[in-house]
Amino acid sequence: MRELPKVQTPYVDRAQQHEAGIMGMHIFLASEIMLFGGIFMAIAVIRQAHSQEVVEYSKELHYYLGAINTMLLLTSSFLVAAAVHMSRHARRKAVLALLVSAAFLGLLFLGLKGFEYWSEFQEGRLPVAGGMEKINSAPGRLFLNLYLVSTSLHAVHLTIGVIALLVVAGRIYTRRSALPQRSVVVETTAAYWHLVDIIWIFLYPLLYLAR
Amino acid sequence: MKTGVLFSVWVALSALLVATVVASFFLTGIPSLAAGLSIASIKAGLVFWYFMDLRGEKGLVRLSAVVAILWLFIFFLLVAPDYLFRTV
Amino acid sequence: MSSVTNHDERPNPDNLDDPGLSETKTERVSYLRAGHTLRSWLFTTDHKRVALLYMMSITFFFFIGGIAAAFVRADLLTPSADLMTNEGYNRAFTLHGVIMVWFFLIPSIPNTFGNFLIPLMIGARDLAFPRLNLLSWYIFILGGIFTLFVLILGGVDTGWTFYTPLSSMYANGNVVLVATAVFIVGFSSILTGLNFIVTIHKLRAPGMTWGRLPLFIWSHYATSVILVLATPVLSVTLALIAAERLFGLGIFNPELGGDPLLFQHLFWFYSHPAVYIMVLPALGVVSELVAAAARKPVFGYKFVAGSSIAIAVIGFLVWGHHMFVSGQSIYASAVFSFLSLVVAVPSGIKIYNWTATLYKGDISLDPPFLFAMGFIGLFVVGGLTGLAVAMLAIDVHLHDTYFVVAHFHYIMVGGTVSAYFGALHFWWPKIVGRLYSVVWGRLSAMFIFIGFNFTFFPQFILGYEGMPRRYHVYPEQFQVLHDMSSIGASILGIAYLMPAVYLYYSLRYGQPAGNNPWNVTGLEWTIPSPPPKHNFDEIPTVDGPPYNYPVRKEAKHA
Incomplete structure (x- = not known):
């Protein structure tokens, strides 16, 4: 897609195209919230049915690693929000630096999450084959299953987010998306990144801090 | 929006993260869950309102x-x- | 036909005076002739062409699902298991359900007529995200290929509802593959819904205010909201089923601390609103057909429009009525029973307002009108029997019987499929630019109505007398009614094939339709048939209410 001087087909003017893009992204994010909603419902039901085991197994998770990861995501969200601000003012180099550093923080998150899975596996607390000798109760295993499902689903979304940030950075670097006219690509990607952050904001206390 | 505002929001979010971890040391049961979820909701609200720029x-x-x-x-x-x- | 096979005589698309297959100049500049290659269809971003791609695909799946239904009805001719094994019968009705729900009914009206008509009706050149629209078709096809793959591998036997723990622990079929297929096709739904919402918000022509939108648009808006908000819950539920089967997750398994009813909550939180995904577009179609047939402004426009939104919202609050006998809390059941009665109110508003619209209208018995009448009759029966099964005490008797089967077929087949054919007969001249035989149209409308009632009315009695659904061996006392139903199904099957013949014939030999063959209002009828590639040369400006027909004063009798 080249940056055309005119707007694309169904649109009359650039403002209309911009608003449609933003709104489309927010509706997509609504569907993402509903997707994770099903997982949150499952967590709620397990918490209500087996609160004792949930607390017991939640205490064994590495809450400080989760806290560091939360910090990484909050910081990356800040950088991405700043990138949106800069893109509206056509600060091309600042936008590039902010997007790339946010993507780097995202990669750090994924690395730390991988380390966390690995250490849980070593300790025998990861519900996968060969890694669960310390898991003694069925509800406890169910809770850790949900932990694994929800954090890995989140990690998948974060991976997509990292790729999206890098793609947008690439488009801005090669000037295929001119700023500030096409700041909408930064804004929509940023919105997605913030939502992935928000989902983690809820997953963290529900999984790591059940007491 | 000024980046200074964004930075203040980041500081607030970090403080809330500390608050939620600290709360988990002292609270158990329903109060703990309520504290965790309310702090998460405030954080999510801040991200929605300032970072996602819903206020604009x-x-x-x-x-x-x-x-x-x-x-x-x-x-x-x-x-x-x-x-x-x-x-x- | 010979002119098609002879390549030397192919029409030159650049030469407007070359008649080729076209009869009129309008046809030569239409979207149908804008590019003749397969590539120009498979990589099109024109909403009208994507609509036709969808139409061909869902027609194909309608046949596959229909063949599965034919096997089911043939096996039910006798009380014993003579055509299929128990396993085979389970697989046949599951396949029928899965294909008809996700590969025909859900995409039926929105993805064909919605895709084609929404930009035309609101005065836009395309949907808001044309490439996303094409992508949604490819996702649909990918999901379809998965389903066909499952069919070749031997199918699945859980029923379309995938109830746990049957699906997660005991079923022998390819549950994971089918779940994947439905998971994939869900994203196609989400993208379509997203596209429609943004289009309706952002691309309305100047002067096309919310109060001037055609009712078809209102009902598609309501449908899109459900598509976006409900479908993801199904996706995650199916993913959990797959994880349960593959890794023994345990979330739906009571032995591992899980809860099978959680599956039903998650599944019906999608699947009950999904019923409204199927029927709301049909309600929108019928609103258009009724107004066009009566040639009067729609009675109580605001109420008909608002009732679409009300159905979409309240439709989210009733899912628990599928679980009255499942062991859920009786208090929850009471709440869901009450809310299920409430959702009947907006549906009733629509029926009354259509009737009031038709009152003293200039009605001509065109095929679209006959389909609309068929819809209203069948929808009323389906809706009222729905109230019966929404009652806690009655449902204990009728749950999982043929009464329920008949009830939802009256809504989904009698309702939605009738409306689909009504829409096909109403907008066919706009889509292809040719007129079809009205006489045959009337005949097929009547045959579909008769065949449908013949098939499904006996099932109400069967269910009331205690015939459970999903069994193919039954007591002999039920045979007469089952045979009536199977004979009716054959009539219905033939009636469904009739339009294929005369509509195909009209493509080749029909008269050019002109801009407005039915002489009705609406922006889509102000442009040529078939429409040019970009719909409107100039974006129109709307300056009046919808259905702005002249009101005829009553003649004074001396």
Whole structure:
């Protein structure tokens, strides 16, 4: 897609195209919230049915690693929000630096999450084959299953987010998306990144801090 | 929006993260869950309002951003009577 | 036909005076002739062409699902298991359900007529995200290929509802593959819904205010909201089923601390609103057909429009009525029973307002009108029997019987499929630019109505007398009614094939339709048939209410 001087087909003017893009992204994010909603419902039901085991197994998770990861995501969200601000003012180099550093923080998150899975596996607390000798109760295993499902689903979304940030950075670097006219690509990607952050904001206390 | 505002929000979010971890040391049961969820909601609100810049958007975009949260609330609200009062 | 096979005589698309297959100049500049290659269809971003791609695909799946239904009805001719094994019968009705729900009914009206008509009706050149629209078709096809793959591998036997723990622990079929297929096709739904919402918000022509939108648009808006908000919950539920089967997750398994009813909550939180995904577009179609047939402004426009939104919202609050006998809390059941009665109110508003619209209208018995009448009759029966099964006490007797089967077929087949054919007969001249035989149209409308009632009315009695659904061996006393139903199904099957013949014939030999063959209002009828590639040369400006027909004063009798 080249940056055309005119707007694309169904649109009359650039403002209309911009608003449609933003709104489309927010509706997509609504569907993402509903997707994770099903997982949150499952967590709620397990918490209500087996609160004792949930607390017991939640205490064994590495809450400080989760806290560091939360910090990484909050910081990356800040950088991405700043990138949106800069893109509206056509600060091309600042936008590039902010997007790339946010993507780097995202990669750090994924690395730390991988380390966390690995250490849980070593300790025998990861519900996968060969890694669960310390898991003694069925509800406890169910809770850790949900932990694994929800954090890995989140990690998948974060991976997509990292790729999206890098793609947008690439488009801005090669000037295929001119700023500030096409700041909408930064804004929509940023919105997605913030939502992935928000989902983690809820997953963290529900999984790591059940007491 | 000034980047200074964004930075203050980041500071607030970090403080709230510390608050939620500290709260988990002292609270148990329902109060702990309530504290965790309320702090998470405040953080999510800050991200929505300042980072996602909903405060600069029109009502329509705000609506489309929050409608799913409303729908999830409905879902939880109507599932609750089953799990709270089930006798079998 | 010979002119098609002879390549030397192919029409030159650049030469407007070359008649080729076209009869009129309008046809030569239409979207149908804008590019003749397969590539120009498979990589099109024109909403009208994507609509036709969808139409061909869902027609194909309608046949596959229909063949599965034919096997089911043939096996039910006798009380014993003579055509299929128990396993085979389970697989046949599951396949029928899965294909008809996700590969025909859900995409039926929105993805064909919605895709084609929404931009035309609101005065836009395309949907808001044309490439996303094409992508949604490819996702649909990918999901379809998965389903066909499952069919070749031997199918699945859980029923379309995938109830746990049957699906997660005991079923022998390819549950994971089918779940994947439905998971994939869900994203197609989400993208379509997203596209429609943004289009309706952002691309309305100047002067096309919310109060001037055609009712078809209102009902598609309501449908899209459900598509976006409900479908993801199904996706995650199916993913959990797959994880349960593959890794023994345990979330739906009571032995591992899980809860099978959680599956039903998650599944019906999608699947009950999904019923409204199927029927709301049909309600929108019928609103258009009724107004066009009566040639009067729609009675109580605001109420008909608002009732679409009300159905979409309240439709989210009733899912628990599928679980009255499942062991869920009786208090939850009471709440869901009450809310299920409430959702009947907006549906009733529509029926009354259509009737009031038709009152003293200039009605001509065109095929679209006959389909609309068929819809209203069948929808009323389906809706009222729905109220019966929404009652807690009655449902204990009728749950999982043929009464329920008949009830939802009256809504989904009698309702939605009738409306689909009504839409096909109403907008066919706009889509292809040719007129079809009205006489045959009337005949097929009547045959579909008769065949349908013949098939499904006996099932109400069967269910009331205690015939459970999903069994193919039954007591002999039920044979007469089952045979009536199977004979009716054959009539219905033939009636469904009739339009294929005369509509195909009209493509080749029909008269050019002109802009407005039915002489009705609406922006889509102000442009040529078939429409040019970009719909409107100039974006129109709307300056009046919808259905702005002249009101005829009543003649004074001396």
